[in-house]
Amino acid sequence: MNEPLLSVNDLRTHFETSDGTVLAVDGVSFAVERGETVCLVGESGSGKTVACESITKLLPMPPGKLVGGRIDFDGRDLTDCSPGQLSDVRGKRIAHVFQNPQGALDPVYSVGAQLVEAIRLHRDVSKRAARERGIELLDRVGIPEAAVRFDEYPHEFSGGMKQRVVIAMALAAEPDLLIADEPTTALDVTTQASILDLLNDIKAERDMAILFVTHDLGVVAEMADRVVVMYAGKVMERGDVHDVFETPAHPYTQALLRCLPGRGERRETIGGGFPNPTDPPTGCRFHPRCPHAVEDCIGGEQPALEPANNNETHRAACVFYDEDHDTEVVQESAADRAAQPSEQSKQQTDGGHATEGGNR
Amino acid sequence: MSDDTLLSVHDLTKHYPITEGLLAREVGRVRAVDGISFDIRRGETLGLVGESGCGKSTAARSLLRLEPPTDGEIRFDGEIVGNQTDDERKRFRRRTGIIFQDPTSSFDPRLSIGESVAEPLALHGLRDHDRRRSLVETMLAEVGLSADDYDRYPHELSGGQKQRVALARALVSNPELLVADEPVSALDVSVEAEILALIERLQTTFGLSILLISHDMSVVRDVCDRVAVMYLGEIVERGPTEAVFADPQHPYTRALLASMTTPDPTRRGERAELSGTVPDPADPPPGCRFHTRCPAVIQPPDYDFDQQVWRGILDLRIALRNRTLDTERLRTRLVTEGDAEHADEISGAELRTAIRAAHDIPDELHDANAEQVLSAALAEIVAGELATAEERLNESFATICCREQPALEETEAGHRAACHLHDVGGESSTAESVLSGQQNG
Numbered sequence: 001m002n003e004p005l006l007s008v009n010d011l012r013t014h015f016e017t018s019d020g021t022v023l024a025v026d027g028v029s030f031a032v033e034r035g036e037t038v039c040l041v042g043e044s045g046s047g048k049t050v051a052c053e054s055i056t057k058l059l060p061m062p063p064g065k066l067v068g069g070r071i072d073f074d075g076r077d078l079t080d081c082s083p084g085q086l087s088d089v090r091g092k093r094i095a096h097v098f099q100n101p102q103g104a105l106d107p108v109y110s111v112g113a114q115l116v117e118a119i120r121l122h123r124d125v126s127k128r129a130a131r132e133r134g135i136e137l138l139d140r141v142g143i144p145e146a147a148v149r150f151d152e153y154p155h156e157f158s159g160g161m162k163q164r165v166v167i168a169m170a171l172a173a174e175p176d177l178l179i180a181d182e183p184t185t186a187l188d189v190t191t192q193a194s195i196l197d198l199l200n201d202i203k204a205e206r207d208m209a210i211l212f213v214t215h216d217l218g219v220v221a222e223m224a225d226r227v228v229v230m231y232a233g234k235v236m237e238r239g240d241v242h243d244v245f246e247t248p249a250h251p252y253t254q255a256l257l258r259c260l261p262g263r264g265e266r267r268e269t270i271g272g273g274f275p276n277p278t279d280p281p282t283g284c285r286f287h288p289r290c291p292h293a294v295e296d297c298i299g300g301e302q303p304a305l306e307p308a309n310n311n312e313t314h315r316a317a318c319v320f321y322d323e324d325h326d327t328e329v330v331q332e333s334a335a336d337r338a339a340q341p342s343e344q345s346k347q348q349t350d351g352g353h354a355t356e357g358g359n360r
Numbered sequence: 361m362s363d364d365t366l367l368s369v370h371d372l373t374k375h376y377p378i379t380e381g382l383l384a385r386e387v388g389r390v391r392a393v394d395g396i397s398f399d400i401r402r403g404e405t406l407g408l409v410g411e412s413g414c415g416k417s418t419a420a421r422s423l424l425r426l427e428p429p430t431d432g433e434i435r436f437d438g439e440i441v442g443n444q445t446d447d448e449r450k451r452f453r454r455r456t457g458i459i460f461q462d463p464t465s466s467f468d469p470r471l472s473i474g475e476s477v478a479e480p481l482a483l484h485g486l487r488d489h490d491r492r493r494s495l496v497e498t499m500l501a502e503v504g505l506s507a508d509d510y511d512r513y514p515h516e517l518s519g520g521q522k523q524r525v526a527l528a529r530a531l532v533s534n535p536e537l538l539v540a541d542e543p544v545s546a547l548d549v550s551v552e553a554e555i556l557a558l559i560e561r562l563q564t565t566f567g568l569s570i571l572l573i574s575h576d577m578s579v580v581r582d583v584c585d586r587v588a589v590m591y592l593g594e595i596v597e598r599g600p601t602e603a604v605f606a607d608p609q610h611p612y613t614r615a616l617l618a619s620m621t622t623p624d625p626t627r628r629g630e631r632a633e634l635s636g637t638v639p640d641p642a643d644p645p646p647g648c649r650f651h652t653r654c655p656a657v658i659q660p661p662d663y664d665f666d667q668q669v670w671r672g673i674l675d676l677r678i679a680l681r682n683r684t685l686d687t688e689r690l691r692t693r694l695v696t697e698g699d700a701e702h703a704d705e706i707s708g709a710e711l712r713t714a715i716r717a718a719h720d721i722p723d724e725l726h727d728a729n730a731e732q733v734l735s736a737a738l739a740e741i742v743a744g745e746l747a748t749a750e751e752r753l754n755e756s757f758a759t760i761c762c763r764e765q766p767a768l769e770e771t772e773a774g775h776r777a778a779c780h781l782h783d784v785g786g787e788s789s790t791a792e793s794v795l796s797g798q799q800n801g
Contacts, residue, residue, distance in 0.1 A: 043548040044519075147693055158637055159412075188411045188575060190634045193619040215548060218621030222628055241625045259553040260623055261582040269557060270550045274518075 003075065004031040005209050006055070006094075006177055011069035013047075013054045016062060020278035024050040026233035027069075027302070032177065035207040037200075039220040039241075042230035043256075045274055048213045051230070052179050055211075056090045074176065092122045095170035099182040101162035104169075105154040111138075111165050112150035115172065122173035137168040142198055160191035167198065174206065181213040196222055217260060221245055226313075229253050232275050232285040234302045239314030249308035249316035251330055252286045284318065292320065292330050365435075366569045367400040367423070367537055372432035374415075374422045378642060390642045392418040394593035395432070397768075400537070405563065405570040407584030407601065409577060409616070413638050415593040416573045420539045423571075424456055425449070437536070454484050457530030461542035463522035467514040474500070474510030477529045484533055499528045502565070504558060520551035524558065531566060538563075541573045556583055577620050581605055589613045592649045593641055595768060599775020609777035611656040635671075645678075648780060651761040652678050658780055660757045663730040672719040673734065673757060679719075680741075680750040687741065690714055708742040715741065733757065 013025040025047040032038045040048040053059045055071055055078065071078040078089065090096075098104055106114060115134035116127060125133070131150070138146035141164040154162060163183060170178055180199065184192040196219065203210055212223055220227055224241040229250065237250040248254045258268040272289030275281055281288055287297035296319045297303075306321035308314050309331075315321075320330045374393040377386045393415040400406045408416045422429040425441060434441040441452055460466050467476055477496045486492050497507035503524040514522060523543060530538060540559065544552040560583065563570060574580050580587055580601065587604050589597040589612065597610040608614045615634040622630075636653040639645055645652050651674070659670050679685040691706045694714055715738060716723060725731040733756040740749035754762075760780050768778040 043550060145689065148689060160637075189577070189616065190411055190619045192621075193634075196621075216621070217549070217623040221623045221625040222621045224625070245623065245625050256549065257623065259549045261553070261556065261576075261578045267553045267556065267582060269554045 002033075003072075005034045005074060006032040006211070007070075007072045008051070008055070009070045009072070011051060011054060011071065012067040013050050013059065013064055014067050015064050017278070022277045023233050023280060024064075024277065025054060026280070028230070028233070028235050029305075030228045030235065030238060032209050032211055034176070034209055035203070036225040037203060037210040037212055037223050038226050038228060039212045039214060039224035040228050040230060041214055041217065041220050043215055043274070045232070045277060046230040047233040048230050049181055052096075052181055052211060052213055055179065056094050056096070057086055058090075058096065091118070091175070092173040093175055094177045094179060095173070095175040097163075097166055097170050097178065097180045097183045099185050101159065101166045101186075102154070104166045105162060107154050110151050110153050111157065115150070115165070115169055118169045118172040133172075134168075137171055138165070140171070140202075141165070141168045142194070143168075158191075160187050160195060163187065163191075163195055164198065167195075167202075171202065171206075175208065177209045177211060178203075179211045179213070182215070183212075184219065185214070185216070192219075199223070217257065229256075232277070232280050234285050235305065235317060236286065237308075237314075237316040237318075238305065239308070239311070243309075243311060243314040247309060247314075247331070249314065249321065249331070250286075250318050251290045251292050253316075254330075255289075255291075294319070294325075296325070364402045365399045366402045366437060367571075368435040369399070369423055370397045370433040370435075371395045372397070372419060372423060372434065373430045374418050374427065375430045388642050391593050391644055392641055393422065393429075394644070396588075396590070396593075396595045398588050398595065398598065400569045400571060402536070402569055403563070403567055404586065405572055405584045407580035407587040408571060408573045408590060409575065409580050409587060410590035411575065411616075411638055413641070414590045415641070416575075416590055417541055419590070420458070420541055420571060420573055424458060424539060425452075426458075450484070454480075454533045455535050456537045456539065457533065457535040458539040458541065459523070459526040459530050459543050461545050463519060463526045463546070464514065466526060467522065469514055472511050472513055473517070473525045476514075477525065477532055480529065480533045496528070496532060499532045500525075502531075502562070503528045504554075518551075519547055520555060523547065523555050527555075527558065527562065531562060531568075534566070535568070537569045537571070539571045539573070542575070543572070544579060545574070545576065552579075559583070577605075577616060589616070592638060592644055594649060594778065596650065596779070597775070597777040598768065599773075603773060603775045607773045609771045609773050609775065609782060610650075610779045611654050611781075612650050613777075615653075615655070636675075645762075647760070647762040647764055648766050648778070651759075654761065656781065657761045658759050660759055663757065664727045665725070665730065669721055669725065672721040673753070674762075676715070676719045676721070677750065677753045677757070677762075680746055680753070683746075685715075685741070685746070687711065687744065690718075708739070711742050712738045730757075 008031070009029050011025055011028045015022040015024055028047070028051050030038065040051065042048045050059065054066060066079060069079065073089065073094065078086065081089070105111070112131065112134055115137065116130040119125065119130040119133055135146045135150050138150060143149050143161060143164055157165060184195050187195065199210060200223065202208065214220060221241065227239060227241050227244045228235055229237040229252065231252050236252045237244060244253065248257055255270045259270060261267055270289055275285055283298045283300055284290070284302055287293040290297065303317050303319045303322065305315035305317045308316045308321055318330060319325055320327055372393055373395050375389040375391050378388040378390060379385060380387045396419060398406065408419065410416050421427050423434050436452060436455070444452065474493065474496050477499060478492045481492050481495060493510065497510055500507060500509055505521065505524055517525065543559065544555050547555060556579065559570070562568065572580065572584055584601045586599065587601045588595045589610065591612050597604060597608065597613045604613060605617065608617060619634060634653055639652055651657050655667070655671060657670065657674055659665055690711060694706050694710060695702065713723065725734060733752065737749040737752045740752065766778045766780045768776045769782065771777050771782045
């Protein structure tokens with residue numbers, strides 16, 4: 001088997017704060033193959049963004065600190081690279097697109113000037129050639145009248161159009177990997193749909209890999225080849241998108257899918273609170289909120305990622321998938337999920353107390 | 361208006377003047393909300409959906425008179441809101457509450473959350489400090505916080521907790537109407553589920569009527585009894601939630617529903633896109649405001665087009681109307697892309713082909729009569745007579761969608777939509793076939 005394009009192994013990124021060490025990413029492993037889309041999905045605080053930004057060390061360090069792990073990108077360990085070598089990788093081989101396009105563009109320079117800057121940073125070309133290339137890129141990302149819009153300023157573009165410009169800048173150096181961190185979260189549904197289509201088209205056209213960070217399971221279902229579910233700095237489950245949505249293996253993934261509105265049946269809540277990042281629970285980090293938790297979940301480390309449903313590529317970090325436990329307890333298919341009505345709602349995720357009036 | 365109507369909004373309008381010069385002469389107006397009407401019954405939840413910039417939030421703010429509306433009549437519990445005495449207005453304020461999308465910016469960071477929640481009580485004349493405190497503590501417990509949280513400050517709370525506090529503050533004066541403006545958009549899914557559950561529970565406890573504003577169709581589907589879809593300051597469809605979702609009657613509603621993602625990878629690619637952007641509300645398109653983006657614009661009766669080609673011709677026409685079609689620019693582009701050295705060397709034929717290509721119009725229409733009109737118009741465009749070309753296209757390819765504003769009328773599906781496809785006398789079979797064509801396409 002070929003080496004994956006990006007392989008993250010046991011990554012640990014911690015933050016030193018006055019309240020203690022925040023274990024933002026605490027032993028995360030995943031891989032991205034050439035030309036595939038991997039979605040990192042999780043709620044705020046799960047560590048998905050920190051994991052991504054650790055790859056090219058975009059994080060401010062300190063307070064952030066890469067405590068351990070390897071990040072192999074195209075045969076090179078990025079954790080070993082000097083700042084100079086890294087800045088060569090950044091933008092050229094691995095490009096980033098963020099949630100807020102407004103913040104990614106400088107309001108006092110024209111969009112074209114910023115594009116030309118991005119192009120000339122990575123390639124030794126004349127200004128004129130860079131301009132032509134810039135217009136070509138704007139045209140490719142679906143900006144009408146690209147040659148004219150090239151000289152306009154960011155404030156003259158709508159939110160969706162700005163995000164297209166940012167994508168054009170990310171494509172300037174023809175990267176092998178695009179890291180897109182919630183790129184459509186700030187946009188309208190109608191705009192979101194067209195940006196997702198654009199990313200899919202570009203990916204197919206350039207055989208570019210995408211590491212897509214999102215909290216939106218609808219977007220995951222639309223984009224991903226493979227999914228990595230994160231919770232409190234750990235990977236809970238990973239696998240092919242169809243496997244994860246049809247037979248979610250980890251109780252956390254199952255609970256997350258049941259929270260979604262608009263599925264026809266009743267929404268449910270997860271219950272319990274998000275763990276304290278400086279002092280996460282021992283054992284499985286989800287055990288205090290897990291409906292299936294047993295004695296074995298409580299102590300030691302997060303269980304290893306074991307194959308679910310005898311499928312080597314679909315793995316869950318849950319004790320019920322090791323040899324000593326009965327997998328049946330936690331298994332559930334999409335059909336079961338639809339059939340089961342809700343009966344819980346004890347404590348509240350955001351720290352609300354159980355003193356609420358009558359539960360349904 | 362039936363007896364159990366709590367709020368009745370009739371023809372609500374909010375325009376913002378665009379002024380110029382020292383004397384602030386009005387040179388135009390942004391029609392943020394342009395004549396919308398709806399009722400909210402007691403204990404009911406009405407959803408107001410639409411893209412950003414369609415006027416949802418402005419509608420909410422002006423109906424609560426946080427900003428004075430330009431025009432329209434608002435009746436709350438039978439009484440006209442506006443022109444009230446100060447006392448009456450204060451009473452109205454006490455009977456309504458609002459929460460916003462971003463709970464962080466809606467709190468004073470220097471007040472403890474208890475003080476924030478107690479503020480409305482003090483404003484409405486509850487001077488006894490201890491009573492205030494005990495009421496607030498009860499309210500905090502009601503929204504799933506605890507009495508001990510009274511002395512905590514906003515920065516100590518998570519986003520979901522802050523939204524709970526916002527609910528406590530909105531409900532502490534025991535209002536009858538709650539306006540929730542994107543209450544869960546900034547929250548994580550698991551927290552969103554809890555806040556929605558909380559809102560539903562509070563609705564039962566307090567017998568609230570709720571106006572829920574959201575761009576998220578799945579939230580609206582879950583929570584609302586009825587829904588009103590807004591586009592560019594107008595309501596284009598209105599009805600019971602299930603009816604609107606199961607059988608949407610306006611092409612815009614269909615497009616909104618089609619652009620939703622579903623958490624099911626097997627249904628990937630079933631999304632449909634909506635072309636174009638929301639037009640400038642200072643200069644809304646004539647006729648149906650959605651015709652500049654609508655995939656189902658009614659075709660002129662004497663010609664025969666593929667719907668997609670017809671959309672392209674309309675786009676060309678709209679470009680002429682908005683003066684965004686620039687032949688000089690097009691020539692320059694052809695020079696950079698092709699072999700020609702100068703803009704003058706681009707032949708008329710090349711330019712015509714380029715214009716067709718830019719609007720996805722084939723090189724020859726299969727309807728010969730239509731082709732004749734189009735070629736004549738293109739020849740005029742190339743010759744620089746844009747106004748003549750526009751006029752020719754408008755006259756020959758006339759459609760009611762660009763001419764007349766559709767009224768919000770009852771459709772065969774039983775709820776209201778503002779679309780000419782449902783016009784009385786029009787063939788309703790056409791509406792059905794065109795709309796279902798949109799869904800499949």
